[in-house]
Amino acid sequence: MKRVLLWFLVICSLLALLLTALGFELKRRWEQPLAISEEGLLFELKQGDSLNSVAHRLVDQGLLDQPYMLTLYGRLTGLDSRLQRGEYLLPHGLKQAELLELLLSGNVVQYQVTIPEGLTLRQALELLARQESLERSLDGLEDGRIAALTKNYPSPEGLFLPETYRYVRGDSDWNILQRAFAAMQRLLAEEWQDRDDELPLASPYEALVLASIIERETGVASERGEIAGVFVRRLNKGMRLQTDPTVIYGLGSEFDGNLRRSHLRDEENPYNTYRHHGLPPSPIALPGAAAIHAALHPKDGDTLFFVARGDGSHVFSATLDAHQRAVRKYQLRRRADYRSTPQPEVK
Structure with missing residues (x-):
């Protein structure tokens, strides 16, 4: 009996040692x-x-x-x-x-994509399509979902807020676009509610159109309000905006990098603000929050013209004579085919 008990104790001890060793091994593997x-x-x-x-x-x-x-x-x-x-x-x-x-x-893992201000919608879609971590589901501008989302507007251009958007793998370009549309709707509604008085803008959409022009014309952020002021004063006075970016947008794929005088005289281009009064039919780019704010809160003043210095900044003038002097000083000496924006009437 004692021998059986002894063997039992030995076996139990061995099992205990084995279980302890196994426990340590499992703990080692787990850690x-x-x-x-x-x-x-x-x-x-x-x-x-x-x-x-x-x-x-x-x-x-x-x-x-x-x-x-x-x-x-x-x-x-x-x-x-x-x-x-x-x-x-x-x-x-x-x-x-x-x-x-x-x-x-x-x-x-969180990814992010930044849609820069001033891109066209087509360019923004191409940017989204290049994101490897983002599922591509949109068929370019012709995708029916874009048309359905923006059905209450003349064009989908400009209706998506350029911003940095975070996403995870499995999200799609369509998801980002929906968020950008909703963000623009919220921002535009907030800015329109707080707009300055006596603006020549009948709707938030017109503010968006103007903001897109301001976006394309602004090279130095501090001048954004002054550029907005020039365009607002020209609209209030019934002057044509005469801005190159609208003409270029209307030319589409026809534009080869050289804006010719024939382009400025073309009355068939609805975006030709050298020939047509008022705002163009739609935005010409995706304006950012700062450009929208500037369109609805333009800087006071009397300037009606501006010309590029060549470093991204502009010289602003209140009279045509002063503007022409600035054109001669900063640009005509540099290249003969220069056009300022806005410039004098095209005859």
Whole structure:
């Protein structure tokens, strides 16, 4: 009897030692960092993934030596249903326990895309299409969803706020465009509500049109209000805006980089503000928040003309004579085909 008891104690001791050793080994494996480089690793948790599939993918990629601990943990805890889908950055030194915390956190990789002020909608769509992490779903300007979204306006041009937008993998260019449209609607409504009195603008859309011209004409941010003031005063006086960017926009693909006098005389171009009074039919670009604010809060003054100095800034003049002197001083000596904006009437 004593011998049996002795053997029993020996076996129990051995089992205890074995279980202790196994426990230490499991703890060591659980806390062992995955074989991730110092740069980290992008890992996408896809729809339908479980801890079992995640573990096997990590083994296949050589990051984990065996899948069983993660798989067993997932089955015992039922955490599979709580995994947050998306793309994660797995850092160097990440342990299995930390991996699990990360996949439950939803702290997925954030991307961002910046749509610069002054782009046309076509250019903005091309920019979005170049983002590798953004799903491409739009079929250019001709996509029916764009037409449906902007159906209450003459053109989709200018209706999307140029801004920096954050997104995650799986988001699409259409998603960004919808957000840009909603952002522009909010901004335009807020700015219109707080606009200056006695502006020659009948609607928020007209403010958007003017803002797009201001955006394209502004080279130095501090001059934005003065440029807006010039255009507002010209509109109030019934003067034509006479601004090159509108003509260029109307030419479309026909424009080869050289704006000719024949272009300025073309009455068939509805965007030719040298021939047509008032605002053009639609915006000519995507104006930013500052340009919209300037259109609705133009700087007071008496200037009606401006000419580029050649460094991005302008000389502003209140009279045609002063403007012509500025043109001669800053531009005509440099190149014979120079046009200032706005410039005198084209005969």
